[in-house]
Amino acid sequence: MKTPRTPDTYFGNLSGYNFAPHYLMVDDTEGSELRVHYLDEGPKNADPILLLHGEPSWCYLYRKMIPILTAAGHRVIAPDLPGFGQSDKPAARTDYTMLPTGDHDPGEGFFKRRQFSKQTPQFHVGGLIKGGLPPSCPKR
Numbered sequence: 001m002k003t004p005r006t007p008d009t010y011f012g013n014l015s016g017y018n019f020a021p022h023y024l025m026v027d028d029t030e031g032s033e034l035r036v037h038y039l040d041e042g043p044k045n046a047d048p049i050l051l052l053h054g055e056p057s058w059c060y061l062y063r064k065m066i067p068i069l070t071a072a073g074h075r076v077i078a079p080d081l082p083g084f085g086q087s088d089k090p091a092a093r094t095d096y097t098m099l100p101t102g103d104h105d106p107g108e109g110f111f112k113r114r115q116f117s118k119q120t121p122q123f124h125v126g127g128l129i130k131g132g133l134p135p136s137c138p139k140r
Contacts (some may be wrong), residue, residue: 001046035087041070047075
């Protein structure tokens with residue numbers, strides 16, 4: 001899979017976005033890996049609140065909400081799904097789907113690798129991209 005990567009310098013000096021980047025490598029389903037960016041803010045021992053963006057946004061959407069949630073003692077995890085924000089962007093149109101693909105979905109790979117045990121999903125109004133996550137992961 002051909003995956004262009006937006007240089008990290010393009011994300012410097014964004015207003016209100018002073019968060020440390022984190023990256024996780026996930027299977028791209030074609031024998032290589034995609035770099036998935038995420039924010040992980042707040043106390044590491046607190047139950048996480050998972051903020052999922054829709055299309056065409058990225059975790060920058062939550063830049064004003066994250067400080068409020070962390071000030072209240074919550075841990076906040078906000079990924080950029082593959083193709084958005086600071087995550088790798090698969091180049092071929094056929095690399096994108098809105099259909100559930102289970103173990104062959106690089107976005108799903110992020111959630112499996114992070115091994116969430118407790119979470120409170122928060123969905124952007126356009127959050128159809130991973131809107132099916134809670135039913136597909138009932139034990140998480």
